[in-house]
Amino acid sequence: MDSIAKAHVFGGQVKVVAFKTTDLVNEAISLHSLSPLAAEALGKVLTMGAYMSNELKGEKEKLSVHISDKGLLGSIIVAADAGGLVRGYVEHPDASLPPLGNGKQNLFEGIGSDGFITVIKDLGLKEPYVGKTELVRGNLEEDFAWYFTRSEGAPTALALSVQIGEDGKCESAGGVLVQPMPNCPDHILVIVEDIVSNFANIGDVLKVKEPSDILKDYFGHFEIEYFPESHPEYRCKCSxxxxxxxxxxxxxxxxxxxxxxxxxxxxxxxxxxxxxxxxxxxxxxxxxxxxxxx
Ligand SMILES: [Zn+2]
The missing domain is CATH 3.90.1280.10 (HSP33 redox switch-like)
Incomplete structure (x- = not known):
């Protein structure tokens, strides 16, 4: 079952979130008949949509994420409601490129690196919150880390992975996000950086560990305070x-x-x-x- 596990470590100085979204990505693959390239791209944006909507405070709050249409895949749109309820689509679901190997698709050309991530949050205020940053690498992992750092003012380390098998199904999807609070001391940042370096192969880690185990195994001995786990879902609210x-x-x-x-x-x-x-x-x-x- 997909899940999002969240904790504060080092006495509240660092936020860590681990998420698994394999079922969610498989739901998108079967609904939209996604090529492996489209599945990795939309899967990563759905995963970030699930994470961001899980962070929304009010029940009626919602958000959308738009990746602009500079690459072969065209636009990618994800919409989400509070609590990790997401849905999304990609303009060209059958777009395809030779894979890079190691289970990775060529997102750089699929998405392009000269577009933007735009996030619109409806927080029930008069005006929606709009955040926009340029894509820096076109791999979505560094692009979303840059979005959080630049647009939301939260320096972020992000490991994000969607692995598609030879049968076209998602074998593992999810990631780990680490955000030090403002004024987090340098010696803690050094420890955090060291832990984050373990997540270069997060896709393989997620095949054997649940998000709650990832938090416990990697961060459990650093003054950890767990939040209730939640379960993201692919859910459309069209009527x-x-x-x-x-x-x-x-x-x-x-x-x-x-x-x-x-x-x-x-x-x-x-x-x-x-x-x-x-x-x-x-x-x-x-x-x-x-x-x-x-
Ligand atoms: Zn619908």
Missing amino acids: REQMSNAVIALGRGDSVNLLMERGEIEVVCHFCGKKYVFNKQDVIDIWRRYDHKL
């Missing part, structure tokens, strides 16, 4: 009402033309693939409600 906005987005003229042509309008949710069919009466009702609201 008929929300998808009826796609009919409005078509415009009155085009929606009528499409109805005449096909007898109904079919809208497919990008995130989960669910189909919504609107017949003539539905479309009349949608526009009537729209006019009523104006």
Whole structure:
């Protein structure tokens, strides 16, 4: 089962989070028929979406992550609700490149290194929080570490891995994130750096250890305080009402033309693939409600 384990170590001076998202990535692979390249890329963004949404404080808070479309894969979009409930899609799910070997895909060319990570958080305030940083390496691991460091002001060490097997399924996905608090003393930073160097092969570690074991084994003897574990999930919240906005987005003229042509309008949710069919009466009702609201 996927899980996110979190703790404070060194008397609250350092936050450590370990996460496993293998099931989540496999759900995305089967929903979107992802190529191995797309699976590693979307899998990593889903994993970070799960981590970030798990950090949200309020139940109704939500966020989205957008990786811009400079590489072969096009845009990658992930949306998440508080508690690690995520969904996402990639513009070109079948894009493919020769793998780099060692179970790794060529994300550098798949994503490109001249785009951006944009994170929008709806924290229930008047304006959403928007954070944006450039992609520095195109491997998503260093790119998200840079995003947290630069945009959220939280210097971050991040190990992130999605390993896809020869059968196209995800063998292991997840990572470890370490954030020293401001004013964390240098001698603690040195110890933390040393521990983090163990996670270069986090994908292999996650095949044999659960996130809670990773925290216990690597950080358990440094004044550790555990937080309750949580379980991220692939979950789409699309609804008929929300998808009826796609009919409005078509415009009155085009929606009528499409109805005449096909007898109904079919809208497919990008995130989960669910189909919504609107017949003539539905479309009349949608526009009537729209006019009523104006
Ligand atoms: Zn959906």
